[in-house]
Amino acid sequence: MNYQNRGVSEEMQLQLYRNMLKPRMIEEKMLILLRQGKISKWFSGIGQEAISVGVTAALDAEEYVLPMHRNLGVFTSRNIPLHRLFSQWQGKANGFTNGRDRSFHFGTQEYKIVGMISHLGPQLGVATGIALANVLRGEKKVTAVFTGEGGTSEGDFHEALNIASVWQLPVLFCIENNGYGLSTPTNQQYHCQHLVDKGVGYGMESHMVDGNNILEVYTLLKRLTESVRKKPRPILLEFKTFRMRGHEEASGTKYVPQELMDKWTQKDPIANYEAFLLEQDVLTTAKIEALKDEITTEIDADLKLSFEEPAVELNESKELEEVYKSFNYEEVKPSIETKNIRLVDAISEGLRLAMEKYDELVIMGQDVADYGGVFKITDGFMEAFGPERIRNTPICESAVVAAAMGLSINGMKAVVEMQFADFVSSGFNPVVNYLAKSHYRWGEHADVVIRMPCGGDVGAGPFHSQTNEAWFTKTPGLKVVYPAFPYDAKGLLATAIEDPNPVLFFEHKALYRSVYQDVPTDYYTLPFGRAALLREGNDITIVSYGAGVHWALDTLKAHSEIKTDLIDLRTLQPLDIETVYTSVRKTGKLIILQEDSLFGGIASDISALVMENCFEHLDAPVKRVASLETPIPFAKKLEDNYLPKRRFEGALLDLLAY
Structure with missing residues (x-):
């Protein structure tokens, strides 16, 4: 040698x-x-x-x-x-x-x-x-x-x-x-x-x-x-x-x-x-x-x-506690001033305020810089915060998620935009095996939020319409947020960015520009693991999240005679199951509506939990309503048949009559 x-x-x-x-x-x-x-x-x-x-x-x-x-x-x-x-x-x-x-x-x-x-x-x-x-x-x-x-x-x-x-x-x-x-x-x-x-x-x-x-x-x-x-x-x-x-x-x-x-x-x-x-x-x-x-x-x-x-x-308590890095949530209350804005605007405002609050927050994703993202959520951000912090990425989801983890390891925060939630499959491994497990394994947190534009009812077909939250709710170490309203989206996004744990933040595309709400103009937070009770009544409990909440509201508008507890979960991990239990013990009947296909979804776990913990209070079997067990079709008639919003009304009336 x-x-x-x-x-x-x-x-x-x-x-x-x-x-x-x-x-x-x-x-x-x-x-x-x-x-x-x-x-x-x-x-x-x-x-x-x-x-x-x-x-x-x-x-x-x-x-x-x-x-x-x-x-x-x-x-x-x-x-x-x-x-x-x-x-x-x-x-x-x-x-x-x-x-x-x-x-x-x-x-x-x-x-x-x-x-x-x-x-x-x-x-x-x-x-x-x-x-x-x-x-x-x-x-x-x-x-x-x-x-x-x-x-x-x-x-x-x-x-x-x-x-x-x-x-x-x-x-x-x-x-x-x-x-x-x-x-x-x-x-x-x-x-x-x-x-x-x-x-x-x-x-x-x-x-x-x-x-x-x-x-x-x-x-x-x-x-x-x-x-x-x-x-x-x-x-x-x-x-x-x-x-x-x-x-x-x-x-x-x-x-x-x-x-x-x-x-x-x-x-x-x-x-x-x-x-x-x-x-x-x-x-x-x-x-x-x-x-x-x-x-x-x-x-x-x-x-x-x-x-x-x-x-x-x-x-065992230590094992469970150390799956996540401890996070002491501190409520930031909003001001009185509000503005009537869309869901897409609320998310954009939430991101902008977080960028102003955290100098070491970086946003990464395909087309998020000059173009402003395919949904224009980061439009104008590059001019405001510079190309160093608003970073266009190559089409390489796995390495981008891993890079976000590297930013976190080196003391920064990262928000990654999946152009569509469907594309996270190309970055699945670092999400479920690196981000999710690092704190439990060696005490290293993952200060990463992955934004997930998702959902059907927009004629986008099998590869741009999935709502794949169930892939992640069963993975210990991840948090999953799924707001249905602008007010919730802005406050929960602020909390997600503050939280040092990895968060999958689902944003329904069909709601982006169709749902308006009066939203505080300044920075505020909302807690994870706390569902919203949107309607109160003794006849039945309805549980949903995302677009399903709006489908349930539309159905109830057509049936003013039904007095129901309508629960918007808002976050799926952590899950506010106690609010569901309290309602079921009052009404005796539960129907769960989800956009995801039925088998293996959130509705199945909620149903099982209620059966295990509230069985003696039930007056009827728990009913789950979900999309067909098929990929999401493109043509409108096919997609309308795939989605559960029309089937929900019949299922609700049947359960009430049980």
Whole structure:
């Protein structure tokens, strides 16, 4: 291996050696513990230490790094106490996830590390969001994110590179090309000669690096980080290396040809570097032994601490409470002055006031800047707040949601506009697996609101008309808001942006310009989890939300003889089920109207909850009314038949007569 010193001080040469030796010795100990059954799983980075150590050494301590399974050297180079890492791997409370996740699936703000999730790709987009926050604040910082050669096939990889390139974000995309994605070799993973070639398509500076040569890794990264801090831009790096053990230890390496294994054994990054340092008289055998003794003592002492720590205790209340970051809602009352405006105007006003209130709030989405969004909700915002905070995005929903998470991690707020709620399916993974789970896993909140223009009755067909709230109400960690009136929309949107938890904010397109209301002109908030009782009566309870509320009101106008409690849920998670219970105990009958198709929707859960908790008060079966079990058709007659608003009247009268 060809080592070139290139001005690296002897002190730094020794530091790099020590920083590689430490994770190697920890791994060797972990493999023994794995065989002894004292840890349950291990993802080995043996043979790849030079990449983790070299990259981290080139970063400042306050610069974020987003590692993966095989980057133990990142964690140890950032000097995380070993006993905390050992506790993490044993699922104990002194780790970073309170036993809720394992391995390297965690982050820590203290050490500016953001760990991966098993879906790999989203962390690339998260890195772009972290870097964007640095750029917006004028901070000269670099963000480094790791992925493997297999991860470069995921759409998130390409989306993140595209965003970083379009926005010229200071991100180092570090590909550890170790030859295999589990057992699948690289010739079955991609067809280009080198992964670094993919940078050309994004107009991105790219470098191919010998990932086993610590001096090459460190000197190149040191040069690049200094350059990127002065001139922000993304850089793609492909580190050629090899995985000397299985994907995880249970996988083994039988699929690897022995000659390939022998070849890479000769390129061991620590053995070769050690020989170089000995040859240069920078290192001595006595110093090697002293270092090994020092590291062994640290490992043994910290293992003892970890083994003596008791197993994590179950506290069910704590488990439930920590799904969400605590949020102390404070009511902001509106002024007396009002204006009669549409739902679309109320949302626009709410966004504008929030942008004025929070200097570090960023709005992102397709066509939201100059064009003002397809529904013109952000019309004029770019002129008012500038293109840095009102950001047009490429068509890459997954990376945009992930970038919003990165903004939150780096202390900012984000509102993402899905052009249509239907399109969130292209960004589903980071919503339900990253935003929703981060606080429960490692205490990191997601200060992100995703606006969801939704709903039918506008002749938009199967791909622009869905009301898909049920996808998210069953995902712990998300909040779901679905207003039916302008007053509620403005106040609930303010609360959503204040709330540090991820919020899906549904806005019905058919209501945008058809529903008017007197709305306070200034900033105010409304609480989540509190339904609105729009009508009161003893005959029956009607529960709905969104457009369904207006369909129910229209029906009741035609039947003034019906005295009903009409409940507008307003928020679906948290759900104000107690208001429903109170009403049902009074009326004895319940009908639930939703626009979503019937099976698996909100109505089903409300029905089940009422049956479980109010059965003795019911005078009739709970009735659910919803759309047909089909995709949403385009033609008006078909769409009218699909939607439940006409069927609701008959169902209501039948239930009253029961």
